[in-house]
Amino acid sequence: xxxxxxxxxxxxxxxxxxxxxxxxxxxxxxxxxxxxxxxxxxxxxxxxxxxxxxxxxxxxxxxxxxxxxxxxxxxxxxxxxxxxxxxxxxxxxxxxxxxxxxxxxxxxxxxxxxxxxxxxxxxxxxxxxxxxxxxxxxxxxxxxxxxxxxxxxxxxxxxxxxxxxxxxxxxxxxxxxxxxxxxxxxxxxxxxxxxxxxxxxxxxxxxxxxxxxxxxxxxxxxxxxxxxxxxxxxxxxxxxxxxxxxxxxxxxxxxxxxxxxxxxxxxxxxxxxxxxxxxxxxxxxxxxxxxxxxxxxxxxxxxxxxxxxxxxxxxxxxxxxxxxxxxxxxxxxxxxxxxxxxxxxxxxxxxxxxxxxxxxxxxxxxxxxxxxxxxxxxxxxxxxxxxxxxx
Numbered sequence: 001x002x003x004x005x006x007x008x009x010x011x012x013x014x015x016x017x018x019x020x021x022x023x024x025x026x027x028x029x030x031x032x033x034x035x036x037x038x039x040x041x042x043x044x045x046x047x048x049x050x051x052x053x054x055x056x057x058x059x060x061x062x063x064x065x066x067x068x069x070x071x072x073x074x075x076x077x078x079x080x081x082x083x084x085x086x087x088x089x090x091x092x093x094x095x096x097x098x099x100x101x102x103x104x105x106x107x108x109x110x111x112x113x114x115x116x117x118x119x120x121x122x123x124x125x126x127x128x129x130x131x132x133x134x135x136x137x138x139x140x141x142x143x144x145x146x147x148x149x150x151x152x153x154x155x156x157x158x159x160x161x162x163x164x165x166x167x168x169x170x171x172x173x174x175x176x177x178x179x180x181x182x183x184x185x186x187x188x189x190x191x192x193x194x195x196x197x198x199x200x201x202x203x204x205x206x207x208x209x210x211x212x213x214x215x216x217x218x219x220x221x222x223x224x225x226x227x228x229x230x231x232x233x234x235x236x237x238x239x240x241x242x243x244x245x246x247x248x249x250x251x252x253x254x255x256x257x258x259x260x261x262x263x264x265x266x267x268x269x270x271x272x273x274x275x276x277x278x279x280x281x282x283x284x285x286x287x288x289x290x291x292x293x294x295x296x297x298x299x300x301x302x303x304x305x306x307x308x309x310x311x312x313x314x315x316x317x318x319x320x321x322x323x324x325x326x327x328x329x330x331x332x333x334x335x336x337x338x339x340x341x342x343x344x345x346x347x348x349x350x351x352x353x354x355x356x357x358x359x360x361x362x363x364x365x366x367x368x369x370x371x372x373x374x375x376x377x378x379x380x381x382x383x384x385x386x387x388x389x390x391x
Contacts, residue, residue, distance in 0.1 A: 003028065005061055011036065026068040028056065038064040040071050044080045051082050098183050100143060100174070101127075101136035107177040122348055126167050130155050140178045145188040152192065159333065160356040162341045168192055206331030209339050212386060218321040227291065228313045230284050231299050235314060235329055237383040238275055239336045239353050242329040247308040248298040255289075258282060258376070273355045276376035278383035340382060349375050 003022045011020060013034045019027040025041045038053035053059060053067045071081040104127055112120035134151045135143055148171065155164040172189035179187060207215055222229050235245050244262055253260050260275040267273050277285070285298075292300055299309035314329040327335075333354055340350050353375050 003061060008036065008056060008061060022061070022065070024068060024072065026053075026064060028064075038067070040068050040081070042071065042075050042081065044075060044082075049080070049082060051085065098139045098141065098178075099137050100140045101132045103140050103178050103181075103183060104131070104136075104174045107174050110177075111173075123170055126163065126170070130163075130167055131171065140175065141184040141186075143188055145191055148188050149192050158356050159337075159354070160351060161334070162337055163347060163351055163356070166347065205325060205327050206334035206338070207327045208335070209342075211326075212335070215321075215323060215327070216387070218323065219317070222317060222321050224317065224320065225302075225313075227288070227299060228309070228317050230288055231309065232314050232317055232329075233387070234281060234284055236332045236335075237278060237281055237379070237386055239333055239379075240273075240275060241333070241355075242311070242314060244273075246299055246311065246313070249296055250289075250293065250298055253277075253285065253298075255282060255285060259372075267355060271355070274372060275353075276372060276379050278376075278380045280383040280387050281379075336382065339385070340378065343381070345378050346374070349378055353379065 001023075003020055007020065008028060011028070011030050013030055013032050015032060017029060017031050019029050019039070021027045027039050027041070029037050029039055031037075036056040038056065038059055039050055040053050041048065041050045043049065051071065053064050053071075056064075059067070074081045074084055105124075108120070108124055108127075112123075115123075131151060134154075135147065138147075152164055152168055152171075155167060168189055172187055175184060175187040175189055178184035219229060219232060231245060235242065238245070238260075240262070244266060247266060248260070248262075252262060255277070258277040260277055262273040262275065264272045288298060292298060295305050297305070297308050299313075301307040301309055318324065318327060318329070337350055337354060341347070349371055352371055
């Protein structure tokens with residue numbers, strides 16, 4: 001007679017293994033230790049065969065009957081269920097061996113002997129945080145251009161355009177390696193550069209290096225709020241987001257040690273952020289101290305000093321000096337990223353300065369300390385470059 005769930009639950013272990021039959025080759029094996037597992041017995045090529053269908057209760061009675069029926073169908077088609085299972089297992093193993101992550105790690109190991117430890121670590125970290133979670137388990141030969149494009153655009157949306165470009169290049173190298181080793185026939189990363197370049201045009205407008213001198217001369221000639229004028233300069237040379245600057249509190253600044261520590265609750269990624277202050281930034285802050293030092297906010301609101309400066313203040317100045325549509329407050333971050341990369345500064349320092357490193361790829365306070373001196377030198381060069389080229 002067919003089994004039922006109550007019979008199975010009540011079946012007690014005995015000194016020796018025994019089985020309960022359900023019919024059509026399906027039975028439940030009860031071991032002396034109390035474990036219960038499903039068996040399917042069949043004949044193939046005139047010989048008796050048996051395969052396991054899983055362990056109860058993970059595999060329920062209904063599941064076991066469904067698996068039995070599938071196996072009986074294979075037998076009726078002249079196929080051996082045991083051999084079919086081996087083929088499926090081999091296919092899964094082959095798929096795993098051809099997974100993008102496995103091949104990327106293989107490529108990385110091959111290439112990293114020629115790289116510095118820091119550079120090799122940066123490349124692998126980018127893969128771990130931005131690529132592997134999305135296509136790491138996918139067979140390298142099955143990844144399509146659109147699939148990879150959608151992954152790269154996740155980086156692009158963070159504003160880390162240079163990082164996105166480099167990650168695409170590294171992905172392309174992995175695909176080329178896969179092709180060379182016979183595990184892929186096509187490189188989907190090769191055709192994506194133009195698509196990503198087009199998409200970049202949707203980002204905040206920004207100034208190129210040769211456009212900054214005229215902008216600064218126009219800003220110097222602005223006869224409106226001195227507070228907003230200084231805020232615009234600080235935004236340009238620190239690389240922080242507009243909201244992070246507008247809502248800055250005097251208590252966050254250690255002017256003696258040239259450090260601005262923005263607390264986690266004010267950061268987009270909810271991570272504390274250290275900003276080294278250049279000599280030029282310190283000069284501007286000391287000037288501000290005489291203006292707003294008695295207030296809580298560095299940039300208090302015009303109508304209510306207990307609130308930060310208006311969200312529109314900096315963009316209004318940009319508009320009034322004739323640069324509407326050519327740059328926004330946020331666009332200064334793009335300018336910084338572009339110029340610093342062109343000067344050959346380390347991507348990790350730039351990304352950390354722009355606080356693009358999110359909670360999945362943050363290296364923690366250790367790296368804040370590790371890179372603070374290097375970022376300080378980088379920002380000092382940048383402040384001298386930006387505020388110096390107006391002359």
